[in-house]
Amino acid sequence: MNVPTTDLLLSVRDLKVTYALPKGSLNAVDGASFDVPKGSIVGLVGESGCGKSTAARALTRVIADNAKITGGQAIFGGQDLVGLTDRQMNALRWRDISLVPQSAMNSLDPVCTVEAQLNEVLRKRGGMGRRDARMRSEELFEMVGIERGRLADYPHQFSGGMRQRVAIALALALNPRLVIADEPVTALDVIVQRQILDTLRDLQRELGISILMVTHDISVVAYICDRTVVMYAGQVVEEGAVADVLDRPGHPYAMGLRNAFPDLASAGSGVLTPIRGAPPNLAAPPPGCRFAPRCPFAESRCVDELPGPAAIAPGHIARCHRSGEAQALRHTAGTPETWMAEA
Incomplete structure:
Protein backbone atom coordinates (compact mmCIF):
# COMPACT_ATOMS: atom_id res chain seq x y z
CA MET A 1 0.00 0.00 0.00
CA ASN A 2 1.46 3.37 -1.02
CA VAL A 3 0.93 5.29 2.21
CA PRO A 4 3.84 7.11 3.89
CA THR A 5 5.02 5.31 7.01
CA THR A 6 4.34 8.45 9.07
CA ASP A 7 0.64 8.21 8.10
CA LEU A 8 0.29 4.59 9.27
CA LEU A 9 -0.95 3.68 12.71
CA LEU A 10 -0.61 -0.07 12.19
CA SER A 11 1.36 -2.08 9.66
CA VAL A 12 0.88 -5.86 9.67
CA ARG A 13 3.38 -7.93 7.71
CA ASP A 14 3.29 -11.68 7.05
CA LEU A 15 1.26 -12.42 10.19
CA LYS A 16 0.80 -16.11 10.95
CA VAL A 17 -1.45 -17.61 13.61
CA THR A 18 -1.48 -21.37 14.12
CA TYR A 19 -3.99 -23.49 16.01
CA ALA A 20 -2.79 -26.70 17.62
CA LEU A 21 -5.18 -29.57 16.85
CA PRO A 22 -5.37 -33.13 18.21
CA LYS A 23 -3.97 -34.34 14.88
CA GLY A 24 -1.56 -31.66 13.71
CA SER A 25 -2.02 -27.91 13.26
CA LEU A 26 -3.98 -25.37 11.25
CA ASN A 27 -2.76 -22.00 9.97
CA ALA A 28 -5.84 -19.84 10.43
CA VAL A 29 -3.85 -16.77 9.40
CA ASP A 30 -1.10 -17.55 6.92
CA GLY A 31 1.08 -14.62 5.93
CA ALA A 32 -1.48 -11.80 6.13
CA SER A 33 -0.26 -8.26 5.42
CA PHE A 34 -2.32 -5.06 5.63
CA ASP A 35 -2.17 -1.48 6.91
CA VAL A 36 -4.36 0.80 8.99
CA PRO A 37 -3.72 4.52 8.29
CA LYS A 38 -4.16 7.07 11.05
CA GLY A 39 -7.70 8.41 11.44
CA SER A 40 -9.29 5.86 9.11
CA ILE A 41 -11.81 3.01 9.19
CA VAL A 42 -10.47 -0.16 7.58
CA GLY A 43 -12.78 -3.09 6.88
CA LEU A 44 -11.43 -6.63 7.23
CA VAL A 45 -13.92 -8.67 5.22
CA GLY A 46 -14.38 -12.27 4.16
CA GLU A 47 -16.42 -15.44 4.66
CA SER A 48 -16.77 -17.11 8.03
CA GLY A 49 -13.61 -19.07 8.80
CA CYS A 50 -11.35 -16.96 6.58
CA GLY A 51 -9.21 -15.88 9.56
CA LYS A 52 -10.28 -12.26 9.86
CA SER A 53 -11.32 -12.38 13.54
CA THR A 54 -8.25 -14.42 14.44
CA ALA A 55 -6.00 -11.88 12.70
CA ALA A 56 -7.68 -8.94 14.43
CA ARG A 57 -7.68 -10.52 17.87
CA ALA A 58 -4.04 -11.55 17.47
CA LEU A 59 -3.22 -7.84 17.45
CA THR A 60 -4.42 -7.62 21.05
CA ARG A 61 -3.10 -11.12 21.84
CA VAL A 62 -6.61 -12.14 22.94
CA ILE A 63 -6.75 -15.49 21.15
CA ALA A 64 -7.70 -19.05 22.03
CA ASP A 65 -5.50 -21.10 24.33
CA ASN A 66 -4.57 -23.47 21.51
CA ALA A 67 -3.62 -20.59 19.17
CA LYS A 68 -0.18 -19.07 18.80
CA ILE A 69 1.33 -16.29 16.72
CA THR A 70 4.02 -18.15 14.77
CA GLY A 71 5.38 -15.42 12.53
CA GLY A 72 5.22 -11.91 11.17
CA GLN A 73 5.13 -8.41 12.58
CA ALA A 74 2.49 -5.91 13.64
CA ILE A 75 4.12 -2.51 13.97
CA PHE A 76 1.97 -0.18 16.06
CA GLY A 77 3.33 3.22 17.04
CA GLY A 78 6.89 2.03 16.43
CA GLN A 79 6.47 -1.16 18.49
CA ASP A 80 6.13 -4.72 17.21
CA LEU A 81 3.07 -6.08 19.01
CA VAL A 82 4.15 -9.65 18.22
CA GLY A 83 7.39 -9.26 20.15
CA LEU A 84 6.00 -7.58 23.28
CA THR A 85 5.95 -9.36 26.62
CA ASP A 86 2.60 -10.01 28.29
CA ARG A 87 3.27 -7.14 30.69
CA GLN A 88 4.06 -4.73 27.85
CA MET A 89 0.95 -5.84 25.96
CA ASN A 90 -1.21 -5.34 29.05
CA ALA A 91 0.01 -1.75 29.21
CA LEU A 92 -1.28 -1.14 25.67
CA ARG A 93 -4.70 -2.76 26.00
CA TRP A 94 -7.55 -0.26 26.60
CA ARG A 95 -5.11 2.68 26.63
CA ASP A 96 -3.88 2.35 23.03
CA ILE A 97 -5.77 -0.60 21.54
CA SER A 98 -9.25 -1.70 22.54
CA LEU A 99 -11.81 -4.22 21.37
CA VAL A 100 -15.55 -4.05 20.69
CA PRO A 101 -16.67 -7.70 20.75
CA GLN A 102 -19.29 -9.33 18.55
CA SER A 103 -21.65 -10.19 21.39
CA ALA A 104 -21.76 -7.55 24.09
CA MET A 105 -23.94 -9.76 26.30
CA ASN A 106 -21.19 -12.37 26.42
CA PRO A 176 -7.29 4.49 22.53
CA ARG A 177 -5.71 5.20 19.18
CA LEU A 178 -7.03 1.99 17.59
CA VAL A 179 -10.41 0.31 18.14
CA ILE A 180 -10.89 -3.21 16.80
CA ALA A 181 -14.60 -3.86 16.21
CA ASP A 182 -15.17 -7.59 15.77
CA GLU A 183 -18.50 -8.10 13.97
CA PRO A 184 -20.13 -5.44 16.20
CA VAL A 185 -23.53 -5.42 14.45
CA THR A 186 -23.96 -9.04 13.36
CA ALA A 187 -26.67 -9.98 15.87
CA LEU A 188 -28.68 -6.74 15.51
CA ASP A 189 -31.60 -5.85 13.25
CA VAL A 190 -30.84 -3.61 10.29
CA ILE A 191 -32.22 -0.40 11.84
CA VAL A 192 -30.09 -0.83 14.96
CA GLN A 193 -27.14 -1.85 12.82
CA ARG A 194 -27.22 1.49 11.07
CA GLN A 195 -27.50 3.36 14.37
CA ILE A 196 -24.45 1.57 15.77
CA LEU A 197 -22.44 2.10 12.58
CA ASP A 198 -23.38 5.79 12.55
CA THR A 199 -22.28 6.07 16.17
CA LEU A 200 -18.92 4.46 15.41
CA ARG A 201 -18.34 6.67 12.38
CA ASP A 202 -19.29 9.86 14.22
CA LEU A 203 -17.03 9.00 17.14
CA GLN A 204 -14.16 8.10 14.81
CA ARG A 205 -14.39 11.50 13.15
CA GLU A 206 -14.86 13.38 16.41
CA LEU A 207 -12.01 11.66 18.26
CA GLY A 208 -9.67 11.10 15.31
CA ILE A 209 -9.19 7.42 16.14
CA SER A 210 -8.67 4.51 13.74
CA ILE A 211 -11.05 1.56 13.56
CA LEU A 212 -10.39 -1.93 12.23
CA MET A 213 -13.88 -3.19 11.36
CA VAL A 214 -14.07 -7.00 11.15
CA THR A 215 -17.14 -8.17 9.20
CA HIS A 216 -18.48 -10.75 6.78
CA ASP A 217 -21.00 -8.20 5.48
CA ILE A 218 -19.71 -6.27 2.49
CA SER A 219 -22.57 -3.76 2.87
CA VAL A 220 -21.05 -2.70 6.21
CA VAL A 221 -17.74 -2.08 4.46
CA ALA A 222 -19.46 -0.06 1.73
CA TYR A 223 -21.33 2.04 4.30
CA ILE A 224 -18.68 2.93 6.86
CA CYS A 225 -15.14 2.09 5.74
CA ASP A 226 -12.46 4.13 3.98
CA ARG A 227 -10.34 1.13 2.99
CA THR A 228 -10.96 -2.59 2.86
CA VAL A 229 -8.84 -5.72 3.24
CA VAL A 230 -10.33 -8.86 1.69
CA MET A 231 -9.29 -12.15 3.31
CA TYR A 232 -9.74 -15.65 1.97
CA ALA A 233 -8.52 -18.91 3.55
CA GLY A 234 -6.15 -17.17 5.94
CA GLN A 235 -4.58 -14.83 3.39
CA VAL A 236 -5.16 -11.27 2.23
CA VAL A 237 -6.20 -11.45 -1.43
CA GLU A 238 -7.00 -7.77 -2.02
CA GLU A 239 -6.51 -4.42 -0.31
CA GLY A 240 -7.40 -0.89 -1.37
CA ALA A 241 -9.77 2.03 -1.03
CA VAL A 242 -13.37 0.88 -0.67
CA ALA A 243 -14.42 2.48 -3.96
CA ASP A 244 -11.57 0.74 -5.80
CA VAL A 245 -12.19 -2.72 -4.34
CA LEU A 246 -15.97 -2.63 -4.71
CA ASP A 247 -16.15 -0.86 -8.09
CA ARG A 248 -12.95 -2.20 -9.67
CA PRO A 249 -12.01 -5.43 -7.87
CA GLY A 250 -8.81 -7.09 -9.00
CA HIS A 251 -9.24 -10.54 -7.48
CA PRO A 252 -11.95 -12.98 -8.63
CA TYR A 253 -13.00 -13.59 -5.02
CA ALA A 254 -13.69 -9.88 -4.55
CA MET A 255 -15.56 -9.91 -7.86
CA GLY A 256 -17.67 -12.77 -6.54
CA LEU A 257 -18.39 -10.92 -3.31
CA ARG A 258 -19.53 -7.91 -5.31
CA ASN A 259 -22.00 -10.09 -7.23
CA ALA A 260 -23.56 -11.12 -3.93
CA PHE A 261 -24.09 -7.49 -2.89
CA PRO A 262 -27.55 -6.12 -3.73
CA ASP A 263 -27.67 -3.03 -5.93
CA LEU A 264 -30.67 -0.94 -4.93
CA ALA A 265 -30.30 1.20 -8.05
CA SER A 266 -31.24 -1.81 -10.15
CA ALA A 267 -33.84 -3.33 -7.84
CA GLY A 268 -35.97 -5.89 -9.59
CA SER A 269 -33.43 -6.59 -12.34
CA GLY A 270 -30.29 -7.42 -10.40
CA VAL A 271 -29.41 -11.05 -9.72
CA LEU A 272 -27.47 -12.08 -6.62
CA THR A 273 -24.98 -14.74 -7.66
CA PRO A 274 -23.39 -17.00 -5.04
CA ILE A 275 -19.82 -18.29 -5.13
CA ARG A 276 -20.21 -22.05 -5.40
CA GLY A 277 -18.18 -24.44 -3.30
CA ALA A 278 -16.51 -23.86 0.06
CA PRO A 279 -13.15 -22.56 1.31
CA PRO A 280 -10.36 -25.15 1.55
CA ASN A 281 -9.39 -27.09 4.65
CA LEU A 282 -6.65 -24.96 6.21
CA ALA A 283 -5.12 -28.01 7.85
CA ALA A 284 -4.13 -29.09 4.32
CA PRO A 285 -4.48 -26.08 1.97
CA PRO A 286 -3.90 -26.38 -1.79
CA PRO A 287 -0.37 -25.50 -2.99
CA GLY A 288 -1.40 -22.74 -5.39
CA CYS A 289 -4.02 -20.01 -5.14
CA ARG A 290 -6.44 -21.02 -2.42
CA PHE A 291 -9.39 -19.70 -4.37
CA ALA A 292 -8.49 -21.68 -7.49
CA PRO A 293 -10.90 -24.60 -6.80
CA ARG A 294 -13.84 -22.15 -6.81
CA CYS A 295 -12.53 -19.64 -9.36
CA PRO A 296 -14.09 -19.61 -12.85
CA PHE A 297 -10.92 -17.99 -14.22
CA ALA A 298 -8.35 -20.42 -12.78
CA GLU A 299 -5.53 -21.63 -15.03
CA SER A 300 -2.98 -24.40 -14.50
CA ARG A 301 -0.48 -22.07 -12.83
CA CYS A 302 -3.19 -20.98 -10.38
CA VAL A 303 -3.45 -24.57 -9.16
CA ASP A 304 0.31 -25.02 -8.79
CA GLU A 305 1.74 -21.61 -7.90
CA LEU A 306 0.79 -19.29 -5.05
CA PRO A 307 0.45 -15.78 -6.52
CA GLY A 308 2.12 -12.82 -4.91
CA PRO A 309 0.56 -9.37 -4.41
CA ALA A 310 0.46 -7.21 -7.54
CA ALA A 311 -0.33 -3.50 -7.77
CA ILE A 312 -3.43 -2.72 -9.83
CA ALA A 313 -3.36 1.00 -9.09
CA PRO A 314 -1.69 3.21 -6.46
CA GLY A 315 -2.72 1.88 -3.05
CA HIS A 316 -4.66 -1.04 -4.57
CA ILE A 317 -3.18 -4.56 -4.65
CA ALA A 318 -4.52 -8.03 -5.45
CA ARG A 319 -2.99 -11.49 -5.01
CA CYS A 320 -3.90 -13.02 -8.36
CA HIS A 321 -1.89 -14.35 -11.32
CA ARG A 322 -4.36 -12.65 -13.67
CA SER A 323 -4.64 -9.28 -11.91
CA GLY A 324 -3.33 -7.61 -15.07
CA GLU A 325 -6.48 -8.82 -16.84
CA ALA A 326 -8.77 -7.55 -14.09
CA GLN A 327 -10.82 -5.26 -16.33
CA ALA A 328 -11.71 -8.05 -18.75
CA LEU A 329 -12.33 -10.52 -15.93
CA ARG A 330 -14.70 -8.09 -14.21
CA HIS A 331 -16.85 -7.92 -17.33
CA THR A 332 -17.15 -11.71 -17.48
CA ALA A 333 -17.53 -12.02 -13.70
CA GLY A 334 -20.66 -9.87 -13.86
CA THR A 335 -22.46 -12.60 -15.79
CA PRO A 336 -24.23 -15.12 -13.51
CA GLU A 337 -23.50 -17.97 -15.90
CA THR A 338 -19.79 -17.53 -15.21
CA TRP A 339 -20.31 -18.72 -11.64
CA MET A 340 -22.94 -21.38 -12.25
CA ALA A 341 -20.59 -24.23 -13.16
CA GLU A 342 -20.14 -26.78 -10.40
CA ALA A 343 -17.05 -26.11 -8.24
Missing part, protein backbone atom coordinates in the same frame (compact mmCIF):
# COMPACT_ATOMS: atom_id res chain seq x y z
CA SER A 107 -18.52 -9.79 27.22
CA LEU A 108 -20.40 -7.86 29.93
CA ASP A 109 -20.58 -9.25 33.46
CA PRO A 110 -24.28 -10.01 34.12
CA VAL A 111 -23.98 -9.58 37.90
CA CYS A 112 -22.31 -6.13 37.84
CA THR A 113 -23.78 -2.79 36.85
CA VAL A 114 -22.35 -1.21 33.74
CA GLU A 115 -20.92 1.59 35.88
CA ALA A 116 -18.98 -0.96 37.92
CA GLN A 117 -17.56 -2.40 34.72
CA LEU A 118 -16.60 1.04 33.44
CA ASN A 119 -15.00 1.75 36.81
CA GLU A 120 -12.86 -1.34 36.49
CA VAL A 121 -11.36 0.07 33.30
CA LEU A 122 -11.22 3.71 34.36
CA ARG A 123 -9.89 3.21 37.89
CA LYS A 124 -7.75 0.08 37.63
CA ARG A 125 -6.43 0.63 34.12
CA GLY A 126 -6.69 4.40 33.91
CA GLY A 127 -5.78 5.25 37.50
CA MET A 128 -8.73 7.61 37.96
CA GLY A 129 -10.28 8.51 41.27
CA ARG A 130 -13.92 7.73 42.03
CA ARG A 131 -15.22 11.21 41.11
CA ASP A 132 -13.27 11.46 37.85
CA ALA A 133 -14.34 7.94 36.89
CA ARG A 134 -17.98 8.88 37.45
CA MET A 135 -17.64 12.01 35.32
CA ARG A 136 -15.89 10.07 32.57
CA SER A 137 -18.58 7.35 32.65
CA GLU A 138 -21.30 9.96 32.22
CA GLU A 139 -19.36 11.54 29.37
CA LEU A 140 -18.93 8.18 27.66
CA PHE A 141 -22.63 7.37 27.93
CA GLU A 142 -23.50 10.73 26.39
CA MET A 143 -21.02 10.06 23.55
CA VAL A 144 -22.69 6.76 22.64
CA GLY A 145 -26.24 8.06 23.09
CA ILE A 146 -27.28 6.54 26.43
CA GLU A 147 -28.79 8.49 29.30
CA ARG A 148 -26.33 8.86 32.15
CA GLY A 149 -28.98 7.74 34.63
CA ARG A 150 -28.71 4.21 33.22
CA LEU A 151 -25.18 3.70 34.55
CA ALA A 152 -26.68 1.89 37.54
CA ASP A 153 -28.46 -0.66 35.32
CA TYR A 154 -27.34 -4.23 34.68
CA PRO A 155 -26.59 -5.59 31.19
CA HIS A 156 -29.84 -7.58 30.99
CA GLN A 157 -31.80 -4.32 31.39
CA PHE A 158 -30.51 -3.05 28.04
CA SER A 159 -31.59 -4.02 24.54
CA GLY A 160 -29.08 -5.64 22.19
CA GLY A 161 -28.29 -2.34 20.50
CA MET A 162 -27.88 -0.54 23.83
CA ARG A 163 -25.55 -3.25 25.11
CA GLN A 164 -23.45 -2.77 22.00
CA ARG A 165 -23.29 0.96 22.80
CA VAL A 166 -22.09 0.07 26.30
CA ALA A 167 -19.37 -2.09 24.73
CA ILE A 168 -18.34 0.86 22.55
CA ALA A 169 -18.22 3.11 25.63
CA LEU A 170 -15.95 0.60 27.35
CA ALA A 171 -13.69 0.45 24.31
CA LEU A 172 -13.37 4.26 24.21
CA ALA A 173 -12.92 4.69 27.97
CA LEU A 174 -9.19 5.48 27.92
CA ASN A 175 -9.02 7.25 24.54
